[in-house]
Amino acid sequence: MVVSAQVEAKRLNVAKNYNLIDKPKAKIPMKVWWLLPQYLICGVSYAFTTVGLQELFYDQMPEQMRSIGAAAFISVIGVGSFISSGIISIVQSITSRNGEKWLGDNINRAHLDYYWVLAVLSTLKMSLFAKNHDGGET
Template structure:
């Protein structure tokens, strides 16, 4: 992809991760000052929407981010296949990072509030530890899934989805897989949340 923003200056690929943090910093005030008061007027809930609704919104937005990532990667692969003179601009990657950052605002805030507020007062430190354990378990599962997919798709006569030459790999398939698994996860999440009863219903 074309990473140049001016003659002789290339944007390092790793810096695009910073768009997630930038999106979080920008969106938190918007969420707190605009979205919460606006939603509060409709729902009559002090926090605008419930903790579980925040988490669900974050999961949904993360699915959208994966779909956008898959579509952009598909276009990139097609551009590389067509061997165009002008490569695809790297700025096409920005929207997926921005959406993922906004999803983090909803999910992280919802999870922290849920694990802090919905456990007994004496166990709140344990609740926060459980919250952090989600991300650790997720990283282990992610690494395991990538290893399995790489092994399965790199059989003789096949090209791994994660081939060192990205133009021969298929990261788009991986993004579609993540979107599909997240959609299934969201369906289960919505099913379980229907029967959840808040310990302190007047708070959120």
């Protein structure tokens, strides 16, 4: 998310330099290669997460319940999508109190500081996990 936030900051800076802030449908003069690092990181992390979750649910389930483990794996992804939607709704609700939503109709005027919010939430989640992890075998 930090890489995404930095790329978005660069995109907004380019939009300001070319006076495209109030033209949300205008093409920002940036190369598509700016998106490559964040998509590579997301793709690799998704692959590791998917494999790790599948192995966790496969290894930790008794043999007779392995199909339930596969269903639990897919359910975790669905719950994550619901949580993501909830976070977006909460951010919209909190930021709209001041009159202007963070995630508005004009992407150049919207505050995509949302990526920083996600980075902070991920760091907090990882810190809590590291603090509460007992280090034992699974």
